[in-house]
Amino acid sequence: MTPVFPVIHWPYLLPVIFVVLGAVAVLLWDTFFRSRDRTFLAALTLTTLAAAGGATLSALPGLPGGAVSFGGMFVFDRFSGFVFILILIASFISVLIAAAQMSLDEAPAGEYFALILFATSGMMLMAGTRNMLMIFIGLEILSLSLYVLAGYLRFDLRGNEAALKYFLLGSFAAGFLLFGMAMIYGAAGSVDLARIASHLHSHPLSRNPAFMLGLGFITVGLGFKVAAVPFNMWAPDVYEGAPTAVTAFMSVGPKAAAFAAFFRIVLMVGGYAGENFIAVLWVMAALTMTVGNLVAIWQANIKRMLAFSSIAHAGYILVALVAAQRGEALATGGFLYYLLVYSFMNLGAFCVVVASGRGGEERTRIADFAGMGYTRPVLAAAMAIFMVSLAGLPPTGGFVAKFYIFSAAIKAGYVWLVVVAVLNSVISVYYYLRLIVVMYMQEPGAGVDEGAVAGPERVSSYAFAALLLAVIATLELGLFPGAVIEFALRSGVLLN
């Protein structure tokens, strides 16, 4: 009797395998050759991520519509491919930022990088599957790693508080998600989105309240992960309390993965939920943008401000989701492009926060940035570019990305949602530009180190590399978006 193996397309699995093996390697290396030097481990992590990226890129060209492994547990289509690349880039920059953050020197390095890699593998699994259970498992791999990372500085009280809050609220979210999946399983008899869709298609009766409630619970669970209002409350506290390098990581990759899963679920089965479900997403998008931006205005701490700003950006992405739900092809591509731009500009902004710290001390009050345009011109100029892009002003990537999402929403007929979105963008200009004003128009406050003014500006080489990447990408995606846009649009077609 020969064993029956499921169909597995190994080449397409390689990216994930690389990341997991890399994580194990980092962990083992750290266990057997304990050293205080983080450089080697950082290099190993970066190499792993680069290798995974290379594997993804080399798998893409010959790709047919997509490749299904393990009976739908792992799906590699152009959509997964794009999200993989995006997640790997985000992790790559996050590792650079972490290497640049001095306060992390005190903490064990091996686990840190291993956790980042494990979290990355979780994100990739979330994005590259059409099986709800796999989405859940990916989410858990990701979340458990992040809970630990958030409290990574063990003797930092705020970090501990952040980790605990994140854990508790995150567990509830996971509970909601699982509950929702169970209900949908009950209604449609499968955990595979493709099968659920075909079942719903042929059995109109199964589009019952159980299915609706299940989809609603899933929306709540994923809403937590992407920090959409009203499930956003953990985000500012956790972003503020966690080490900045972790915050940077947390604000991008996990969001991308959760949104990728969200898109897949909504695009594959959301269509059977009717108008009510769209209305829920619509309201969520509008609320998320508005609350995020209105509260961001009042923040005095830059990490908190960026937390609310990232909430607002989740709202813009939800606009794309609403449009995509209506079958607007531009929306999914626009969403991917938006995520890419968002990764660069947000990570860049956090990187400036990390790099502007002195010694082990962080400078996270907005007032700390006063006069930075003169004391640290390189960092300030980079920050200004990221702020302009986050605000969605030309000639940066932020503008093109927003333009794509908004025009997709208009094409799908959501003019009023776009009006809300644009209104919000204009509100956001206020607080993003305020930081530029603070940096360039205010005198440096007391306690600014004179050394920085007199001598040449010092930026750690890791931070510099991260900033260089982010700045170039932010501008490139704004000035010459053509090729990447085409790539994103082609990747916006899901394998059904």
Next chain:
Amino acid sequence: MDPIFIAVFFPFAVAVAVPYFANRYRAIAAWMAILAPAVSLWALVLLYGEWSAAGRGALLYSFSWVPSAGLDVSFLVDGLSIMWGFLVAGVAFLIVLYSNSYLHEHEDMGRYYGWLTAFMGSMMGVVFADHLLTLFIFWELTSVTSFFLIGFWSDRKAALYGSQKALLITGGGGLAMLAGFLLLGQATGEWHLSKLIAMSGVAGKVSLAAFVLIILGAATKSAQWPFHIWLPNAMEAPTPISAFLHSATMVKAGIYLLSRFYPILGEHPAWGYVVIGLGMTTMIAGGLLSLRAYDLKAILAYGTISQLGLIVTFLGFGGREAIIGSTLHLYNHAAAKAAMFMVVGIIDHETGTRDIRLLGHLARRMPRAHILAVLAAISLIGIPPMGGFLTKEMLYGVSIHPGGPGEWAAFWPWITLAAGIITALYHLRFLGGAFWTPAEGTEISPKPGHDPPSTFLSAPAILVALAVAFGVAPGLIENTFVAPAAEATLGGGVRLDFHLTLWHGINQPLVMSIITVTTAGFLYWKLDWVSAVLNGAAELWKNGPGPNKAYDGAIFILKERTWPILLSLQDGNLRRYLRWSMVVPALLLLGVGLSMDWGEGIWPAFQGTTFIGASICLLISISAMGTALFPGRLPAILALGTAGYGIASLYIVMKAPDLALTQIMIESASIILFLLAFWVLPEIKIIPKSASRRARDWGIAIFLGVLSAAGMALAMNSHNLRTIADYFIRTTKPIAGFRNVVNAIIVDYRGYDTLGEITVLVISGVAIYAMLRIVGTMQEDGEGH
């Protein structure tokens, strides 16, 4: 590179460069800044040549940016935009020239000239933009840059208030305009102004909402009543900025928008009512408010509002005469008003005040400034030989034979005449207060004042000379600028051929002009009466509603009422977070659930419930409650374990021994881990809660529990599922060679799963062993943290 790109983008380049140099080399700041309008003007001259050579039609310059989204940066050059370009760049040139004398040595020149040139670039963008979104972006850029200009003296509270007010009102209006653009674009499928103008019947396709939203953009920017309130507060800006923003640029952007959309929306049935209504109300209201102001700049500010109302009225009437009139008046007003602002700046600079109650008899001490002010004022009053006379006559003429809604036509001449009289009166009051009459009280201006050096006077002098030229020799501009601009505004390929002259013989408009001047003269003689009437009216209305009160009230509600609530939701209290996170989704889902058809309801799911099953469920529920309620941690952990074992027993009852086995192992492992972990953690402290809080928390818990249970029960209703059991029962023997189906599933069908589960259990065992060792060493060390 095409000159148009230089004209629009060069000012921005200067804006970026100036701050770096200006504060280091103060002497060259102004000369650097003046490069922006100078180079733009030069580019415009080139452009004018190109455009003339191409037959004075509409030229398009575009640069494709993101082709797949149809996004391009494109500029439309026609008679209207090129006239505006010259107006903006020309006035900017004079303003920078004037600023050099006006600014004190210690001011932050980099910031001043940086924002000034950036503003100028944005204005150029507004007037040349072809794509609606490009227009919007530049439009909002003018709002943002003017915010920084108005609030330039950021240590003054009033300046901050004024700049914020301007930004909120004009920026908000811009957003309304964008909403209108989006609706317009959606209705017509076209985003380029050039194409929209060429299209016929656009007005018929546009909804009233879109129309009103676009007009709102223009009305807020052009300070039309009741949005005029930002303009007087914006007078906190340095005077050259006021002159720039409020003579030729910022406020005129609304006029530009109306002119630009005249060929697109002019046919809309609401155009006449809305635009004439706005214009006339503003014209009268601005004039009356001006009569009550004492600050010279405020008088001019309200005067500007009134004049903008006049131009809007022209556009509302529509038709050949009115459009030519509005175009010509743009020039007259820009020249005269900028000159008057500059004279006020000189008075302020030389005497230290702008209050007409403190100023007196400046005509003697500042004769040259006096002459300039008088000439500018009489142009706006409409006395020959100034350019203003021409346009005033045209307006009177148009008001007698107006376009627009016919049923109100009888009123137009009278309202226009009243507005003309008021205009003349406040200008006389301006001149009288500053130059002719003595100071009112004993208190007088800080400095006596005298004429400034010629360089300071040069910019207003040039403007006044232009104002005279427009009247004496209108031929200078009528065919070069006015006619093409009016042609472009009228649209439809109209070609105008006209010749303006001051003297038209004795006709109705001339009679109206004579009435205007004589009545205004009489009222100025009896100014006390006028003031008494106005003050009495203001006193009566003191507690009534008004636009300023509405604005301040809205800001108050936003700042003091709304934000505290939003911020208090995010106070770091974990319980609150949890509560919100539970309640909101529950309500949301309840709403969704209730709106649907529940079919057979939840009861079918409970059919076939056995006694033993129900008992186990009850046990699980009680244990779960115990976990939450027991005070000590050991009982809580045990209760949790009981719940877990209860679930395992349910699996047994449901005939799933493999699941039950796994569940029991996992449960045992986690209880051990829990106990180990709690061993080293401090004792839990339970903070007593008030009864009402407990009730609320219970309520939330029960509500959510019931909702979830109902959802699950519904989920179990689906009858249309096939069971997988048949497959296994049928195939176990032939494929796997087993008789026990469960065994076959565990070791064969799902062999790898089992291997995985065993591996996980082994790893957990190792982890438990590791923890035991850690606990052991910690106890030896005597440490407990």
